[in-house]
Amino acid sequence: xxxxxxxxxxxxxxxxxxxxxxxxxxxxxxxxxxxxxxxxxxxxxxxxxxxxxxxxxxxxxxxxxxxxxxxxxxxxxxxxxxxxxxxxxxxxxxxxxxxxxxxxxxxxxxxxxxxxxxxxxxxxxxxxxxxxxxxxxxxxxxxxxxxxxxxxxxxxxxxxxxxxxxxxxxxxxxxxxxxxxxxxxxxxxxxxxx
Amino acid sequence: xxxxxxxxxxxxxxxxxxxxxxxxxxxxxxxxxxxxxxxxxxxxxxxxxxxxxxxxxxxxxxxxxxxxxxxxxxxxxxxxxxxxxxxxxxxxxxxxxxxxxxxxxxxxxxxxxxxxxxxxxxxxxxxxxxxxxxxxxxxxxxxxxxxxxxxxxxxxxxxx
Numbered sequence: 001x002x003x004x005x006x007x008x009x010x011x012x013x014x015x016x017x018x019x020x021x022x023x024x025x026x027x028x029x030x031x032x033x034x035x036x037x038x039x040x041x042x043x044x045x046x047x048x049x050x051x052x053x054x055x056x057x058x059x060x061x062x063x064x065x066x067x068x069x070x071x072x073x074x075x076x077x078x079x080x081x082x083x084x085x086x087x088x089x090x091x092x093x094x095x096x097x098x099x100x101x102x103x104x105x106x107x108x109x110x111x112x113x114x115x116x117x118x119x120x121x122x123x124x125x126x127x128x129x130x131x132x133x134x135x136x137x138x139x140x141x142x143x144x145x146x147x148x149x150x151x152x153x154x155x156x157x158x159x160x161x162x163x164x165x166x167x168x169x170x171x172x173x174x175x176x177x178x179x180x181x182x183x184x185x186x187x188x189x190x191x192x193x194x
Numbered sequence: 195x196x197x198x199x200x201x202x203x204x205x206x207x208x209x210x211x212x213x214x215x216x217x218x219x220x221x222x223x224x225x226x227x228x229x230x231x232x233x234x235x236x237x238x239x240x241x242x243x244x245x246x247x248x249x250x251x252x253x254x255x256x257x258x259x260x261x262x263x264x265x266x267x268x269x270x271x272x273x274x275x276x277x278x279x280x281x282x283x284x285x286x287x288x289x290x291x292x293x294x295x296x297x298x299x300x301x302x303x304x305x306x307x308x309x310x311x312x313x314x315x316x317x318x319x320x321x322x323x324x325x326x327x328x329x330x331x332x333x334x335x336x337x338x339x340x341x342x343x344x345x346x347x348x349x350x351x352x353x354x
Contacts, residue, residue: 141229142226142227142228142229142240142242142245142249142250143228143229143230143231143248143249144228144229144230144231144232144235144238144240144249144250144253144255145231145232145249146232146253146255146314146329146331147230147232147235147255147257147329148232148255148257148274148314148316148327148329149232149234149257149259149274149327150282
């Protein structure tokens with residue numbers, strides 16, 4: 001009976017200790033509380049172990065459950081879990097955005113600036129030329145010799161002393177079309193000789 | 195690279211204005227001032243595109259014969275053309291009374307008998323007692339097509 005109680009107490013204590021370890025790992029208990037309860041449990045277990053050693057010395061059968069090995073094994077599992085987490089669970093690192101090559105952007109900017117400047121220079125020159133007054137003096141000089149009062153030279157044939165006169169009477173009437181510029185009608189009678 | 199739009203303001207049906215010697219008139223934008231040699235000419239414009247052998251063939255001359263100041267326009271007109279076509283190398287085409295800007299005027303159209311015949315349109319105006327003659331000249335083949343340009347000048351003619 002006593003042995004069953006010791007074994008059951010021992011198992012219970014081991015489980016409680018294991019549970020306490022788990023709670024401490026999960027952060028459910030504070031370190032202070034963990035230390036206090038652990039000390040209590042370990043004292044009880046040490047008492048039980050001491051009883052086991054006495055029984056052993058007495059040659060009596062003892063439930064040789066290694067307490068410390070269980071705890072150590074639990075600790076090792078926890079450590080192993082933490083190491084595995086650290087090894088395989090990583091937060092993705094932010095990929096640094098490399099700045100673009102400054103040389104290419106400068107060239108594009110320079111080209112755009114040049115094109116804009118050329119556009120505005122050309123447009124401004126065109127506007128300036130269009131606004132210039134017409135310079136007739138720069139055009140080709142044209143001389144006009146015609147006149148409404150020309151010097152008329154009557155042509156007559158004197159060498160052969162022959163004058164041919166033909167009388168043609170032609171009556172024509174012309175009617176001018178009415179237009180927005182000039183309007184009027186005229187009737188003409190022409191006598192042509194020659 | 196030069197993207198400026200350079201255009202000649204003389205094109206695209208734009209007109210120019212002549213204003214000298216107390217007269218003014220509009221003429222086609224592509225035409226230019228010319229130098230008349232007639233002693234009583236006060237203005238002349240011509241089409242540079244009609245220059246042949248250095249002489250423009252499409253011309254408008256404004257003449258103010260001083261000897262006719264204060265005279266009756268019909269009388270002066272008749273006197274001028276009395277023997278104008280008598281063996282002179284000119285042949286009359288038509289003549290008559292016309293109206294220019296509401297005022298009576300006389301018009302005489304004739305042509306030359308040369309190898310490169312020209313046609314002439316003389317419009318006689320009486321502006322405040324002073325006689326002005328607007329003589330429009332063009333090659334016979336171009337004369338009809340130039341009437342709009344001639345009418346532009348005749349109808350915008352003003353004495354200041």
